[in-house]
């Protein structure tokens with residue numbers, strides 16, 4: 001490319017930044033003001049490495065050591081924790097460590113039917129086969145896991161290395177009974193990983209309380225961090241020693257972390273947001289989020305033009321609707337299925353994928369009553385505009 005053309009890569013404005021955001025991926029990843037400051041201050045490459053002696057988690061200034069070894073395990077309900085590059089890297093680290101420690105090959109892991117693609121590619125990359133639970137009508141039940149474990153044992157002649165529960169799943173925002181599912185798994189002496197990409201940083205969640213052995217979270221999805229960044233917690237000294245085993249060639253470098261993970265603005269924004277994130281996940285605040293989500297769902301269902309999929313009453317801010325009214329409009333308007341995106345853009349609402357009308361997911365996290373009302377009223381306005389109600 002000519003030098004002049006390269007200018008196009010310079011500062012690029014993001015036109016949706018000031019919109020009301022209802023994209024489940026983004027609602028809980030918005031930076032706090034402190035994190036936005038940290039992003040600028042620590043944005044230069046390797047900025048946190050000034051006082052590092054080779055182990056990121058032991059850096060004292062900035063206080064990464066206190067964060068990783070005190071605040072984070074306490075927050076996750078684990079004995080040990082690390083900051084990783086994402087939820088997926090955390091899952092891969094666990095799976096790879098278990099696969100590496102296994103006596104033989106041909107291992108597998110059991111996952112819920114709603115498992116995220118990143119859980120599957122993590123398993124593939126770790127050389128593990130996957131047995132999924134059957135797709136349930138509603139939420140995943142402990143019995144579904146029992147069946148999947150038995151299916152796996154029959155097929156592979158041995159138990160899986162791990163069971164993984166997506167908590168909640170990222171489509172419907174269903175919270176399965178993690179405690180019972182963990183208990184089922186433990187009856188077979190199989191460790192449990194909780195994929196909390198949509199839980200950690202949004203709602204109260206503790207690996208120990210739920211009986212999980214590992215928990216992963218996503219900083220850029222649910223912890224108000226710029227990312228890529230994630231968190232990984234582990235219960236039990238033995239499991240921690242296996243997961244965080246060190247290189248034979250460099251005594252301070254942890255193998256599954258490839259020696260070092262998040263080293264710059266991502267971890268600094270994660271830490272800068274943490275006081276607010278720790279506060280917002282307290283039961284009193286989360287209950288309010290759920291209350292607001294339920295109010296929104298009721299208002300939408302009262303129109304007769306929306307139906308919630310999944311647990312109802314709902315227990316999470318991620319929600320999936322069937323919207324026959326919007327679908328019917330898409331069939332009669334010129335812009336077709338892109339009409340909804342256009343209408344919402346006019347109202348400065350961002351986050352429903354362009355082209356979706358019949359089914360879509362959204363989130364009300366952190367918006368508060370006023371903005372949630374605005375969204376509900378906007379949906380209703382659109383239905384009215386096209387004579388659907």
Ligand SMILES: *Cc1c(COP(=O)(O)O)cnc(C)c1O
Nearest residue numbers: 086087088116118170197218230
């Ligand atoms: C978003 C998401 C992930 C991926 O998180 P990263 O931190 O981007 O790796 C994993 N699992 C679920 C259920 C998700 O929704």
